[in-house]
Amino acid sequence: MNTNLLDQARKLSLAEQIDLVEALWDGIAGQPDALLPTDAQREELDRRLADHRAHPDDVLDWSDVKAAARARLGR
Numbered sequence: 366m367n368t369n370l371l372d373q374a375r376k377l378s379l380a381e382q383i384d385l386v387e388a389l390w391d392g393i394a395g396q397p398d399a400l401l402p403t404d405a406q407r408e409e410l411d412r413r414l415a416d417h418r419a420h421p422d423d424v425l426d427w428s429d430v431k432a433a434a435r436a437r438l439g440r
Contacts, residue, residue, distance in 0.1 A: 374385060393400070402410065417423075 374382060377385065
């Protein structure tokens with residue numbers, strides 16, 4: 366990473382930093398082929414999907430997950 370460029374970005378106002386991030390993300394999102402998963406990631410996604418299909422009721426409600434995370438963080 367170019368630390369000089371990062372230092373310059375950190376000197377921007379918060380609003381300018383947000384604009385920069387949005388512009389960068391729009392550029393990244395405009396290159397969908399660059400965001401394809403690797404073979405290892407695809408295999409992991411396939412494994413997880415197969416596991417979910419084999420055990421469709423083995424899920425947690427988001428509110429339960431969030432409450433457990435907050436409890437672990439003491440919030």
